[in-house]
Amino acid sequence: MTDRSLRSADTLPVERTISDPSAFPAAAKATDxxxxxxxxxxxxxxxxxxxxPVSSYVPKAMGVAVMVMVFVVSFVxxxxxxxxxxxxxxxxxxxxxxxxxxxxxxxxxxxxxxxxSALRDGLKGSLALEWRRxxxxxxxxxxxxxxxxxxxxxxxxxxxxxxxxxxxxxxQDVGQLVFIVLSFLITVAQALVNIVLQxxxxxxxxxxxxxxxxxxxxxxxxxxxxxxxxxLTVVNRTTLAQEASLRFGMVRVRENAEPIAFxxxxxxxxxxxxxxxxxxxxxxxxxxxxxxxLESLLAGMSLLIGVLPYAIVAERYFRGxxxxxxxxxxxxxxxxxxxxxxxxxxxxxxxxxxxxxxxRVRQLADALDSLERQSGGFNGMSDxxxxxxPLLAPHEQCIGLDELPVSASxxxxxxxxxxxxxxxxxxxxQAPLVADLSFELRVGDSxxxxxxxxxxxxxxxxxxxxxxxxxxxxxxxxxxxxxxFVPQEPYLCLGTLRDNCTYPGQTxxxxxxxxxxxxxxxxxxxxxxxxxxxLLERFGLDECVDLDTVLSGGEKQRLGFARLLLRPxxxxxxxxxxxxxxxxxxxxxxxxxxxRQEVLSYVSVGHRxxxxxxxxxxxxxxx
Numbered sequence: 001m002t003d004r005s006l007r008s009a010d011t012l013p014v015e016r017t018i019s020d021p022s023a024f025p026a027a028a029k030a031t032d033x034x035x036x037x038x039x040x041x042x043x044x045x046x047x048x049x050x051x052x053p054v055s056s057y058v059p060k061a062m063g064v065a066v067m068v069m070v071f072v073v074s075f076v077x078x079x080x081x082x083x084x085x086x087x088x089x090x091x092x093x094x095x096x097x098x099x100x101x102x103x104x105x106x107x108x109x110x111x112x113x114x115x116x117s118a119l120r121d122g123l124k125g126s127l128a129l130e131w132r133r134x135x136x137x138x139x140x141x142x143x144x145x146x147x148x149x150x151x152x153x154x155x156x157x158x159x160x161x162x163x164x165x166x167x168x169x170x171x172q173d174v175g176q177l178v179f180i181v182l183s184f185l186i187t188v189a190q191a192l193v194n195i196v197l198q199x200x201x202x203x204x205x206x207x208x209x210x211x212x213x214x215x216x217x218x219x220x221x222x223x224x225x226x227x228x229x230x231x232l233t234v235v236n237r238t239t240l241a242q243e244a245s246l247r248f249g250m251v252r253v254r255e256n257a258e259p260i261a262f263x264x265x266x267x268x269x270x271x272x273x274x275x276x277x278x279x280x281x282x283x284x285x286x287x288x289x290x291x292x293x294l295e296s297l298l299a300g301m302s303l304l305i306g307v308l309p310y311a312i313v314a315e316r317y318f319r320g321x322x323x324x325x326x327x328x329x330x331x332x333x334x335x336x337x338x339x340x341x342x343x344x345x346x347x348x349x350x351x352x353x354x355x356x357x358x359x360r361v362r363q364l365a366d367a368l369d370s371l372e373r374q375s376g377g378f379n380g381m382s383d384x385x386x387x388x389x390p391l392l393a394p395h396e397q398c399i400g401l402d403e404l405p406v407s408a409s410x411x412x413x414x415x416x417x418x419x420x421x422x423x424x425x426x427x428x429x430q431a432p433l434v435a436d437l438s439f440e441l442r443v444g445d446s447x448x449x450x451x452x453x454x455x456x457x458x459x460x461x462x463x464x465x466x467x468x469x470x471x472x473x474x475x476x477x478x479x480x481x482x483x484x485f486v487p488q489e490p491y492l493c494l495g496t497l498r499d500n501c502t503y504p505g506q507t508x509x510x511x512x513x514x515x516x517x518x519x520x521x522x523x524x525x526x527x528x529x530x531x532x533x534x535l536l537e538r539f540g541l542d543e544c545v546d547l548d549t550v551l552s553g554g555e556k557q558r559l560g561f562a563r564l565l566l567r568p569x570x571x572x573x574x575x576x577x578x579x580x581x582x583x584x585x586x587x588x589x590x591x592x593x594x595x596r597q598e599v600l601s602y603v604s605v606g607h608r609x610x611x612x613x614x615x616x617x618x619x620x621x622x623x
Contacts (some may be wrong), residue, residue, distance in 0.1 A: 038233060038355030041362040048138075048365075049131050059134075062127045069120035074193040076113055078201065080106070101123075116459060124186060131178040135361070139170045142368035149371045151467060165244040167362045173240070177357040184354060209312050220301060228294050228589065235287045237356035242283055245278040374403055399424075400474040401466050405484060407572075415476075416573045416601040417441040417464065422473030424459050432471060433459050434621065441573075441601050448612060449605045450619030457605045461485075461575050461623075464603065478573035478601075486579040490560035492548040498523060498541045501562055518566045526565040529594055530558040531587070553582035561591045565598060574602040 050059050083106055090098035136449055143149050145167055153163050202210040253260060253269050399422070407414065422437040433456030441447060449457040462468035464477055465485055477483065493503050501523050518526075520541060527533050532555065539545050551559070557579055563570055574595065580588040585608075592614040595602060603612060612618065 006526040021457065038359060041358040042181065042355060044362050044365075045135070046185075049134050052134065059127065059132060062123055062130070066120065066127060066186060069116065069123060070186065070190050070193060072116055073113075074190065074197055075122060076109065077194065078114070078197045080109065081201070083109075124182060124373045128178050128182045131182065131480060132175050135174045135178065136170060139174065139361075139365060139368065142365070142372055143464045145372070147367050147368070147372040148467070152371055153367060163364055163367050163547070164241060165248060166364055168247070169360050170242050173360050177354065177361055178622045180357070182353045206313050206316065211316050212308070212312060215316065216466075220298075224294060224297070228290055231244050232287070232290055233355050235283060237359065238283050238569050239280065239287060240356055240360065242276065242280040246273065246280055249273045249276050253519060276491040286374050337603060398472045399463060399469045401463075401469075402476050402477045404476055406479045414443045414600075415440060416445075417603070418442060418474075418477045419464075420474040420476075421474065422460075422462055422463065422471070424456055424468060424471040426459075426470070434471075437473070439617075439619070441603070443600045445601050445617060446596075446615040447603045447617045447619055448615040449603065449619050449621065450607065452623070457621060458577050461577050461603065461605060463576055480570065482572040484564050484567060484571045484574045484599075486557075486574060486576045488557075488578040488581055489553070490556045490563075491552070492556065493558075494544075494546070496544055497535060497539050497547065500547055500559065501526065502566055503563060518568065522566060523562075526562040529565060530562050530591060532558050532562060554587065555582075557582050558587070558591065561594065564596070571598065572600045574599045576602060576604040576606075578607075580606070580608075580611075 052059075083102055087099065087102045087106070090096075090102060123615065143153075150166075153166060199210055202213070216465065222540060249269070249272055253273070404415065418440045420438050422434065423432045424434045425432045437460070439447075449460060459468055463471070464475060467485075491503070492500050499505065502518055510532055523541065524533065527535060535555075539547075547559075548556075560579060564574060576595075582593060583591070588608070588610060592611070596614060603616060
C-alpha cells in the first residue's frame with residue numbers, strides 16, 4: 001500500500017436543514033384523528049380512482065352501471081310492496097281470481113329479480129377489484145421505485161415510525177378499504193333511494209307517519225354518530241396499529257430465529273409479543289363495550305318502531321279511512337323506511353373502520369408522493385400539489401450527487417470519484433459524523449476506510465451510493481450502471497441460484513437490438529472464481545430455493561462478489577462495506593486479488609490490517 005493516508009477534518013458544528021429524508025418534520029396533520037381528517041382521507045381515496053385521467057372511464061362506467069342496478073332494485077321493492085297490498089286486499093275480500101293473478105305476478109318478479117341482483121353484485125365485486133388494482137399498483141410503484149422510498153421510510157426518525165408497516169398498508173389495508181368504501185357507498189345509495197321512493201308512497205297513506213319516521217331517524221343518527229362515531233374511529237385506528245405491531249414482533253422472531261436461539265432470548269421475545277397482545281386485547285374490550293352499547297340501543301329502538309306505526313294509523317283504520325291492504329302496506333313501507341335509516345346508522349362502525357384505514361393509506365401515499373417529488377414521477381392521491389404533505393415536504397438536496405459521464409476509458413488519469421467538502425449529519429442529531437471531507441480517486445486508486453465503530457464509515461459509503469443526503473457537500477461518482485455495491489450481508493432474493501447470481505435482474509444490455517444476459521457458462525465461471533461451484537451441484541441454476549436460510553455468512557459474501565463479476569458491461573467502481581468480514585484470510589486475499597483485476601477503482605470499509613495490502617490509500621476517521 002502506498003504510504004499516503006487521508007484523515008478527516010475535525011468535527012464542526014453545522015446548521016440543521018430539512019432537506020433530506022432523515023430530517024423531515026412530523027406535522028400534527030399526520031396523526032390527526034378528527035372527523036375532518038377522516039372525511040378528507042376517504043374523499044382522497046375515492047377521488048384518486050374515479051378521476052384518474054388514465055383509467056377514470058372504467059370506474060365511471062362501472063359506477064354508473066352499479067347505480068342503475070341500485071335504482072332497479074329499489075323500484076322492484078317499491079312495486080313489490082304495492083303489489084303485496086293488493087294481495088292482502090284480495091285475500092281479505094276473498095277474491096280468489098284476483099289473489100292468484102297477483103300471486104303469479106309476484107312469482108315472475110321474484111324470478112326476474114335473481115339475475116338483476118347477481119348483475120349488481122358482480123359489478124360491485126368487479127369495481128372493488130379494479131379499485132384495489134389501481135391503488136395497489138400506484139402505491140407499489142411509489143414504494144418500490146426510483147425514489148427508494150422503501151429504504152428512506154425505514155431510516156426516517158419519528159416520521160418513519162408514523163408510517164408503520166407500509167407492507168401491511170399496501171397488501172392488506174388497501175383491499176379492506178376498497179371493499180368497505182364500496183359497500184358503504186352502495187348501501188348508502190340504496191338506502192337514500194329507498195327513503196325517497198318510500199317517502200313518496202308514505203305520503204299517499206299518512207303524512208303523520210312520514211313525519212314520525214323522519215324525526216325518529218334524524219334523532220337516532222344524531223345520537224349514534226355523536227356518541228359513538230368519534231370514539232369508534234379512534235379505537236379502530238388504534239386496533240389496526242396494535243395488530244400491526246403484534247404481527248411485526250412475530251415476524252422479527254421468525255426472521256431472526258437463529259440469533260434469538262443462540263442468545264436464549266425466547267422469554268424476552270415472548271414477553272414482548274404478549275405485551276403487544278395485551279395492549280391489543282385492552283383496546284378490543286373497549287371496542288366491544290362501544291359496539292355492544294350501540295347494538296343494544298338499536299335493538300331496543302327496532303322493537304319499538306315495529307309497534308308504533310299501527311298505533312299511529314289505527315284510528316284511521318277503525319274509522320274506515322284505510323283498508324286492510326293499505327294498513328299492511330303502511331307497515332311494510334314504514335319498516336322499509338326504518339331499515340333504510342337504520343342502515344345509515346349501522347354504517348357508523350363501517351365509517352370508522354373506513355376512516356381509520358383511509359387515513360393510513362393516505363398517510364403512506366402522501367409520504368411516497370413527497371419522497372418521489374425529489375426525483376419526479378410519482379403522483380400521489382392528494383389533489384393539492386401546492387400544499388405540502390402532512391408528513392413530508394420536498395426540499396432542495398443538501399448533498400449534491402452527480403454522475404460522471406459513462407466511459408470505457410481505463411487511462412490512469414481518468415477520475416472515478418470526487419468528494420468536495422462533504423459533511424454528514426446523523427438523522428436524529430445535530431453534530432456531524434464527518435466534517436469537511438475532500439478527496440479524489442482515479443483509475444488504479446483504491447481506498448480503505450477505517451476507524452472505530454460508529455464513526456461514520458458506512459455513512460460515507462451511503463452518501464457515495466446516494467442513500468445519505470443529510471448534510472452538505474458535493475459528490476461526483478462513476479455512472480451508476482458502471483458501479484456496484486457489495487454489502488456486509490448480501491441480500492438474497494426469493495428465486496433460483498441464477499436469479500441470485502444476476503440480481504437485481506437488470507444486468508441485461510441491448511446491443512444491436514439483442515438482449516445480452518449472463519450465460520450458464522458465465523455464471524459457472526463466476527461461481528468457480530469465488531469457490532462456490534459446488535452450489536451448482538447442490539441446487540442447480542433454475543431450482544427455486546431459499547438461499548438466505550441455507551448459505552453461511554461467508555458463502556453469502558462470496559456470492560456477492562460473484563454478482564460483481566457477472567455485470568455484463570464490467571464494473572469500473574465498487575463500494576464494499578465490510579464485504580469480507582465473514583471470510584478467512586485466504587478467502588479474503590483471493591476475492592481482493594480478483595477485485596483488483598476486475599475493477600478500476602474501489603472503496604472498502606474494514607477493520608483487518610490485511611486489507612491495507614489491497615488498497616493504495618487509507619482514510620482514518622477519528623472523533
